[in-house]
Amino acid sequence: MKLKTGPGYLILLLLVPLLFLYAFNLPVVQEADDPQELIVKGAENNPFSEENETCLRCHGEQKYELTDPVTGMVVRRPMSGSYYIDRDVFYQSVHWSFACLDCHLADYGEYPHALSLRFEPPYNCLDCHGYDETYARYKFEDIETEHLKSAHYTQTNGEFSCWNCHNPHSYQVLAREGKDIFEVVRNSNNMCLVCHGDPFKFGLVSDIEPTEIISTHNWLPNQRLHFKAVRCIDCHTEINDSLLVSHNMRPAEEAVKGCVSCHSSNSILMGTLYKYEAKESRREYGFVNSAIIRNNSYVIGANRSKLMNYGSLLIFGLTLGAVLVHTFFRIRFSKKHHNE
Amino acid sequence: MSEKYYFYPRWIRVWHTLNAILCLMLIVSGISLQYSDTDAPVINFQAAIGIHNFAGVALTFNYMIFFVGNLLTENGRNYLMRRKGLRDRLWKQLRYYAYGFFRGEKAPFPVGKERKFNPLQQISYVIVMYAAIPLLFLTGWALLFPEFILKKFLGFSGIFLSAQLHIAMGFLVSVFLVIHLYVSTMGRTPLSNFRSMIDGWQEAH
Numbered sequence A: 001m002k003l004k005t006g007p008g009y010l011i012l013l014l015l016v017p018l019l020f021l022y023a024f025n026l027p028v029v030q031e032a033d034d035p036q037e038l039i040v041k042g043a044e045n046n047p048f049s050e051e052n053e054t055c056l057r058c059h060g061e062q063k064y065e066l067t068d069p070v071t072g073m074v075v076r077r078p079m080s081g082s083y084y085i086d087r088d089v090f091y092q093s094v095h096w097s098f099a100c101l102d103c104h105l106a107d108y109g110e111y112p113h114a115l116s117l118r119f120e121p122p123y124n125c126l127d128c129h130g131y132d133e134t135y136a137r138y139k140f141e142d143i144e145t146e147h148l149k150s151a152h153y154t155q156t157n158g159e160f161s162c163w164n165c166h167n168p169h170s171y172q173v174l175a176r177e178g179k180d181i182f183e184v185v186r187n188s189n190n191m192c193l194v195c196h197g198d199p200f201k202f203g204l205v206s207d208i209e210p211t212e213i214i215s216t217h218n219w220l221p222n223q224r225l226h227f228k229a230v231r232c233i234d235c236h237t238e239i240n241d242s243l244l245v246s247h248n249m250r251p252a253e254e255a256v257k258g259c260v261s262c263h264s265s266n267s268i269l270m271g272t273l274y275k276y277e278a279k280e281s282r283r284e285y286g287f288v289n290s291a292i293i294r295n296n297s298y299v300i301g302a303n304r305s306k307l308m309n310y311g312s313l314l315i316f317g318l319t320l321g322a323v324l325v326h327t328f329f330r331i332r333f334s335k336k337h338h339n340e
Numbered sequence B: 001m002s003e004k005y006y007f008y009p010r011w012i013r014v015w016h017t018l019n020a021i022l023c024l025m026l027i028v029s030g031i032s033l034q035y036s037d038t039d040a041p042v043i044n045f046q047a048a049i050g051i052h053n054f055a056g057v058a059l060t061f062n063y064m065i066f067f068v069g070n071l072l073t074e075n076g077r078n079y080l081m082r083r084k085g086l087r088d089r090l091w092k093q094l095r096y097y098a099y100g101f102f103r104g105e106k107a108p109f110p111v112g113k114e115r116k117f118n119p120l121q122q123i124s125y126v127i128v129m130y131a132a133i134p135l136l137f138l139t140g141w142a143l144l145f146p147e148f149i150l151k152k153f154l155g156f157s158g159i160f161l162s163a164q165l166h167i168a169m170g171f172l173v174s175v176f177l178v179i180h181l182y183v184s185t186m187g188r189t190p191l192s193n194f195r196s197m198i199d200g201w202q203e204a205h
Helices: A007-022 A049-059 A115-119 A125-129 A133-138 A140-149 A181-196 A199-205 A223-229 A232-236 A275-285 A290-294 A306-339 B010-034 B045-072 B074-079 B086-100 B119-144 B158-184 B192-199
Strands: A063-067 A074-078 B004-006 B201-203
Touching: A049 A063, A125 A140, A133 A140, A181 A199, A181 A223, A181 A232, A306 B158, B010 B045, B010 B158, B010 B192, B045 B074, B045 B119, B074 B119, B086 B119, B119 B158, B192 B201
Parallel strands: none
Antiparallel strands: A063 A074, B004 B201
């Protein structure tokens, strides 16, 4: 019996791995924890956690008790969202090791809080981090300069502060620690959506009519994927080469809208979303856009490495070279045969 | 006058012509997308996406003509290879292309009533038509609907893997096209094989 190999074997061979890729939900390989994460955050490692409970007894709960000093009557009231502090989130944030009274006036230690305390301006980032060598690498001063030029500041009569985006009780550094890019994107976009995804909260900081995020981005192909893979600020800020994250938010009409701005070998994402990764991986591997490749993300056009470029050119060159050499000999031998 | 064989009935010629046009559209738009450059675009990015998507979808339907046609007609027989002695046959054909052809030797596997493709053609057509092209449109369709692709597969992004596979297969088909066009000039005359794709009759060589 003759053994015949047909295309059927090949199809089976190819379809099996593809089925795995598209149909079966195989266990996901978990990424190893960041080995540089040496500082263990958490309430148990904060020496002020007991002291903080004086505040969190009310501000750490969704409801608090209010006692009438004359009648002794006790009522339960809901804690306003803007004054509620989630303990778990706070003790994992950048300010996890602080005592409440490090930033809030000591008078807050008294309850009920005096009305005069409401007139005390809260600290902003520069009050602690500005003009200090310890924090020089974060360039808070440049961030402040950018912020003062941004639509956030100019279109809110200067009422918009760092805290509107960076809640000091929950803020975490992700991009700078080289965390998973999708986590960085999710966190960054959530910051924007707190106001831009909620007309009521948007109205708290702006008198401008809020826009509907989904419909205003209908022009964007694969919208959901774009929202998961790219930060709002990558298109809505003016790129600043000296800052890791640009803070100059531009008005909507100035946003990046051309596909090739990101989908090209000169992708702006290398100067925004992948800036930190690009700096690290370029030094390490020397690939053109290896930051994106290492992140396992895919951006059409920008996702090329020098190795792939040169490899494909070499194979194409060899193919064309072989064709040319073959053509040369064909002509030569055909003349020879003709003469014979 | 050499013997002629009616190897390419109308359905094969229509399929082959469409396949050639669509593959060319896909290669040009694909290169434009992959090497997109703000300063020197081959085709405008958005236009390239439109062309690539249209041609990709059309290629899938066109492939069905080939696949079903090969199942239902005798043409499918040409893609079946005998495993025994395959390596020797491939070597003989390769040697002929690289050496014997120039010395005026007779082709080791000449076109005949029972043989439409030589072993090298056979294996390359099987790899391209039953592996590279299906992989291309499967990964292409997946990339058209990326939400259905697994988020992670063996630690890699599913979209990333699909895209890399798509690009690699696209590259393979591009290289094949160059070789296919060149080998097509090696018929009885440089144009005879091209003519056979118009009238359906292939001259023996």
